[in-house]
Amino acid sequence: xxxxxxxxxxxxxxxxxxxxxxxxxxxxxxxxxxxxxxxxxxxxxxxxxxxxxxxxxxxxxxxxxxxxxxxxxxxxxxxxxxxxxxxxxxxxxxxxxxxxxxxxxxxxxxxxxxxxxxxxx
Amino acid sequence: xxxxxxxxxxxxxxxxxxxxxxxxxxxxxxxxxxxxxxxxxxxxxxxxxxxxxxxxxxxxxxxxxxxxxxxxxxxxxxxxxxxxxxxxxxxxxxxxxxxxxxxxxxxxxxxxxxxxxxxxx
DNA sequence: TACGTATTTAAGCAAATTCTTAAATAATAG
DNA sequence: CTATTATTTAAGAATTTGCTTAAATACGTA
Numbered sequence: 453x454x455x456x457x458x459x460x461x462x463x464x465x466x467x468x469x470x471x472x473x474x475x476x477x478x479x480x481x482x483x484x485x486x487x488x489x490x491x492x493x494x495x496x497x498x499x500x501x502x503x504x505x506x507x508x509x510x511x512x513x514x515x516x517x518x519x520x521x522x523x524x525x526x527x528x529x530x531x532x533x534x535x536x537x538x539x540x541x542x543x544x545x546x547x548x549x550x551x552x553x554x555x556x557x558x559x560x561x562x563x564x565x566x567x568x569x570x571x572x573x
Numbered sequence: 574x575x576x577x578x579x580x581x582x583x584x585x586x587x588x589x590x591x592x593x594x595x596x597x598x599x600x601x602x603x604x605x606x607x608x609x610x611x612x613x614x615x616x617x618x619x620x621x622x623x624x625x626x627x628x629x630x631x632x633x634x635x636x637x638x639x640x641x642x643x644x645x646x647x648x649x650x651x652x653x654x655x656x657x658x659x660x661x662x663x664x665x666x667x668x669x670x671x672x673x674x675x676x677x678x679x680x681x682x683x684x685x686x687x688x689x690x691x692x693x694x
Numbered sequence: 695t696a697c698g699t700a701t702t703t704a705a706g707c708a709a710a711t712t713c714t715t716a717a718a719t720a721a722t723a724g
Numbered sequence: 725c726t727a728t729t730a731t732t733t734a735a736g737a738a739t740t741t742g743c744t745t746a747a748a749t750a751c752g753t754a
Contacts, residue, residue, distance in 0.1 A: 461667070560682075
């Protein structure tokens with residue numbers, strides 16, 4: 453745990469405390485980074501938003517709404533699913549995806565903010 | 574605004590409503606994506622968290638805490654600064670960076686969640 | 695002025711991302 | 725079984741990301 457910053461004003465105790473705090477929360481940072489990196493793409497943020505709003509949608513619906521190819525959407529869905537933030541239900545040939553709301557609860561503030569459409573341009 | 578999903582059960586009105594909703598909020602999605610893509614990197618999330626906790630830090634401090642090279646940190650800082658989420662103050666040779674809390678308020682829930690360290694491993 | 699420190703910038707490279715097109719799976723209907 | 729529809733998977737290419745090393749800039753001090 454060596455500290456190398458050589459600034460005269462550097463508060464080495466502060467830096468050590470920061471290191472300890474981050475180390476203690478390392479798993480939390482990794483989990484949160486996984487969610488934020490998934491949500492940090494405009495396409496995927498819209499997919500998450502749509503699933504939050506509509507409960508469930510199939511890849512074809514999402515491709516239509518976002519005006520993108522079905523394989524492109526499917527690959528985004530796969531990424532979100534692999535990360536554990538959505539689940540699927542099959543009805544015949546159609547797969548319906550829905551949000552795991554307990555694992556994405558921290559995005560509620562994000563969705564709320566997005567919905568606050570600016571009145572003044 | 575044509576809808577092409579050919580599923581028998583497809584609710585074309587629902588899909589049109591979704592398209593309209595997203596279109597109306599397009600700027601909000603872009604702004605939010607900017608913030609989430611910045612925060613969706615473990616290094617940058619830690620930088621934002623540290624600045625939220627410590628008010629201000631210099632690149633050298635952050636490099637020390639995260640055990641990374643100064644140029645690597647500097648380039649992350651530049652990205653966060655270009656996006657408008659931090660500001661800087663110079664004191665001699667040292668640049669202190671601090672969070673624009675009004676522009677990152679939506680991350681408060683993120684920081685709170687990170688701080689809720691799991692008790693049971 | 696010259697030197698040391700704090701920081702940024704630039705160049706270069708490996709790895710990751712995100713799309714496209716084409717092929718493979720899965721389920722249903724005739 | 726064959727054809728059609730819904731979806732996924734794979735391969736490939738263009739772009740972006742994130743580091744490293746080295747050079748440039750900014751400031752303070754002897």
